Amino acid sequence: MGTTKSLCLLIGKFKSSVCMDTVSKQKRSEIMSRIKSRDSKIETLFRKELWKHGFRYRKNVGKYFGKPDIVLKKHKVVIFIDSCFWHGCKKHCRIPSVRKVYWTQKIARNAKRDKEVSKHYKKLGWQIFRVWEHELLKSFDNTTKNIIECFK
Ligand SMILES: [Zn+2]
Numbered sequence: 001m002g003t004t005k006s007l008c009l010l011i012g013k014f015k016s017s018v019c020m021d022t023v024s025k026q027k028r029s030e031i032m033s034r035i036k037s038r039d040s041k042i043e044t045l046f047r048k049e050l051w052k053h054g055f056r057y058r059k060n061v062g063k064y065f066g067k068p069d070i071v072l073k074k075h076k077v078v079i080f081i082d083s084c085f086w087h088g089c090k091k092h093c094r095i096p097s098v099r100k101v102y103w104t105q106k107i108a109r110n111a112k113r114d115k116e117v118s119k120h121y122k123k124l125g126w127q128i129f130r131v132w133e134h135e136l137l138k139s140f141d142n143t144t145k146n147i148i149e150c151f152k
Contacts, residue, residue, distance in 0.1 A: 042136045043069060043081050049144045065111045065118030077151045078121055081136065086110055092134055127151055 050057055058071045068078035084092035088107040095103045121128040135143045
């Protein structure tokens, strides 16, 4: 009897911890999807602009280090469009109050990784462009033009 009871307690405990985790995961993906969908819109516009200018690219290529958003192999160019949130833009990154520590650490890790990725491509002799999402949102035409000019 005693064993059964403690087993139930254990399962109960386990269950609740699973539930808690699911809730916070849900919350997390909720936040993420909100942020991501906005990102991809501006990214798509940017890609279309490149295409219009005759650049043929590949996107989100897994085999390239750091998964660049755009790869122009012929030009030896990789382009990253950094979202203000995920990459910790000093001006716009607001850490959610829910799971603050988690987000702070995650974004700090992303920023560190960005630096490693940049180093990697510089070493290979590739050009790497990092575009802030806010630059594109603020002055899309100019930002796009400036980047294209750089590797024409
Ligand atoms: Zn920003």
